[in-house]
Amino acid sequence: GSEGNPGNVIRPEDKQNFTLMVAEFRKQLGKKATLTAFLPAAPAKIDAGFEVDKIFKYLDFGTVQGYDFHGTWEPTTNQQSALFVPPGAPTTPGFSGATSLKAWTDRGAPKKALVLGIPY
Structure with missing residues (x-):
């Protein structure tokens, strides 16, 4: 899986x-x-943490993190919650809400089941 917070234990079977x-939650909760x-x-x-083609059999929707794309860990200032990668973006990879959603749909997530989280 993905580390998340530094120091978290990661096991090969986490994915x-x-x-x-998620399947067990769905079984216990039912469809209601x-x-x-x-x-x-x-x-x-x-890729490290999710079997995309399988989890959306159980999830009603998933909220994709649409912010914190950039921050103090980078040497240059950049838009931390861009909807699209701006022309001339100073850092790579070019994260944006659109590229994040596309990453999920490219891996099999249904478009109708994705929500883009935005900062407020």
Whole structure:
């Protein structure tokens, strides 16, 4: 899976265990309850932590993080919540709300089940 907070323990089976956990939640909650997940934007984190083609069998929707694309960990200032990658963006990779949603749909997430989280 993806580390999340520094120091978190990561196990090779975390990706599959997340799918099993979501499936168990759905089983216990039934179809009347809404089941969602807060999801990362970075393709590397998606690939490391999620079986995209499987989890959306159980989730009603997923909220994709649409902010904190850039920050103090980078040497240059950049838009931290851009909807689209601005021309001439000073850093790579070029994260944006649009590229984050595309990363999920490219991996099999249904468009109708994705919500873009925005900063407020």
